Amino acid sequence: MSKRTMTLNLTEREMIVLDDLCAKKGLNKTALLRQALRLYQAVDTRLEQGDKLLFENDATNAKAELMVL
Amino acid sequence: MTANVSNVYLVEVSSGQLVKAELHDAILPRHLDHHERLWKPLIQARQEEHGHWDWQSKCRHYSAQLSYEFLAVECQQETQGLMIVNTIRRCRLPQQTNKHLVYVEYLEVAPWNRPHVTVDPKYRLVGTVMLAAAIQLSIDDGNKGRIGLHSLPQADTFYRDRCGMTDLGPDASIFGNLHYFEMTEQQATQFMQRS
Numbered sequence: 001m002s003k004r005t006m007t008l009n010l011t012e013r014e015m016i017v018l019d020d021l022c023a024k025k026g027l028n029k030t031a032l033l034r035q036a037l038r039l040y041q042a043v044d045t046r047l048e049q050g051d052k053l054l055f056e057n058d059a060t061n062a063k064a065e066l067m068v069l
Numbered sequence: 070m071t072a073n074v075s076n077v078y079l080v081e082v083s084s085g086q087l088v089k090a091e092l093h094d095a096i097l098p099r100h101l102d103h104h105e106r107l108w109k110p111l112i113q114a115r116q117e118e119h120g121h122w123d124w125q126s127k128c129r130h131y132s133a134q135l136s137y138e139f140l141a142v143e144c145q146q147e148t149q150g151l152m153i154v155n156t157i158r159r160c161r162l163p164q165q166t167n168k169h170l171v172y173v174e175y176l177e178v179a180p181w182n183r184p185h186v187t188v189d190p191k192y193r194l195v196g197t198v199m200l201a202a203a204i205q206l207s208i209d210d211g212n213k214g215r216i217g218l219h220s221l222p223q224a225d226t227f228y229r230d231r232c233g234m235t236d237l238g239p240d241a242s243i244f245g246n247l248h249y250f251e252m253t254e255q256q257a258t259q260f261m262q263r264s
Contacts, residue, residue, distance in 0.1 A: 025169065031211035035169060038136040039157050045134065 008033075072097060072141075077202075079144055080193040088192070090144035092202055096151055100141040101125050103148035104177075111180040118221055118245075119177065124151055127175060137174070140202050142195055150195040152176045154203050160215055162235060162251045170251070171207040173200075173218035185223055196224075200232060201264050204257045214257025219247040232260055 010018065022032050043053055053066045072095035078087045093100070104124050112120045131137040136157040142150040158172035178195045180186045204214045219240060220228050228234045228250045235253070239246040252260065 025211075026213070027169075027211040034135075035157065035210070038134075042134060042136050042157055 071095070077142065077198045079142075079149065079195060079198065082190050082193055088144060090142055090149065090192075090198070092198065093141045093143060094138070096124065096128050096139040096141050096153075100143070100148045100151060101128065103179075104151065107147065108177075108179055111186065115180070115186060117180075117186075118223075122175065122177060124175075124177075127153060131174075138171075138206060140199060142198055144192060148179065149182060149192055150176070150178045150199050152199045152203065154206060154216075156206070156210060158217060160217065160251060161237060161249065162253065165215060165251075165253060168215060169210070169212045170215035170217050171203050171210065171212060173203055173216060176200075176218070196227065197231075197264055201261060204252070204261060207257070213254040214261070215252060215254060216257070217249065217251040219243050219249050221247065232256075 018029060018032065021027075022029055025032060025035075027035065047053065054063050055066060056063045072093040074094075075092045077090050077092045079090045080086070081088045101124055128139065131153060132139070136155055138154050138156060140150075140152045140154070141148055152173060153175045155172040155174050156169075158170060160166055160168045160170050176196065176199055178199075179191075181191045182193070182195050184190050200216070203216045207214050207216050216234075218228070218234075225236070225248055229236050232250075232252070233256050234250040235256070237249045237251060240249045243249075
């Protein structure tokens with residue numbers, strides 16, 4: 001696929017989070033943001049279909065619904 | 070729709086020679102047409118497990134989602150293999166738990182290339198080429214070649230013995246208790262060196 005370039009302006013806090021996530025996941029900024037966009041679209045599609053996004057903790061058996069705007 | 074095309078090589082079994090083939094980063098209408106007209110009659114005649122796979126509806130369903138990528142292998146104007154991968158799944162192997170990988174949702178090789186369908190297969194290496202493409206996608210995404218998949222029973226030995234993937238055993242959460250296989254960065258490097 002052909003690729004396009006854009007400039008992204010982030011606050012210092014956002015850049016710190018981006019850097020931290022990149023280090024944690026071993027990804028560069030482009031790869032991490034592409035991954036985030038795919039995931040955001042997948043979640044949004046499921047929510048539009050009426051699904052809920054839940055987090056479940058095996059240890060405590062607790063379930064929490066994540067509210068996605 | 071247009072696709073980027075890379076050259077890949079298959080083995081033509083009748084001559085034993087390497088032949089040039091094309092790897093497309095999209096499943097085009099002509100690939101779906103080949104599946105419908107050329108593959109399906111052979112697959113349905115043998116009542117294969119995956120005979121119900123409908124690539125047209127799969128492509129329609131997944132094409133709007135960025136998390137899915139599509140690949141097709143074409144040789145001598147015929148589609149030899151089709152694959153859909155998911156790029157937002159995560160690893161299960163303890164040494165790479167929670168890291169991203171490329172998950173092979175569907176991979177199908179043309180029936181005339183599969184040794185358990187015909188005693189006289191046309192091309193070899195179609196599955197290997199597609200798996201190598203999945204590994205390359207994983208590398209391009211920064212995921213270092215990590216891939217995962219659920220295997221149909223007849224392909225278990227291919228993924229375990231020929232591809233060197235780790236067999237995590239039957240997955241009770243999947244219909245048919247299919248075995249889940251995962252490839253680490255090291256296994257991917259070894260696979261690419263062999264291929």
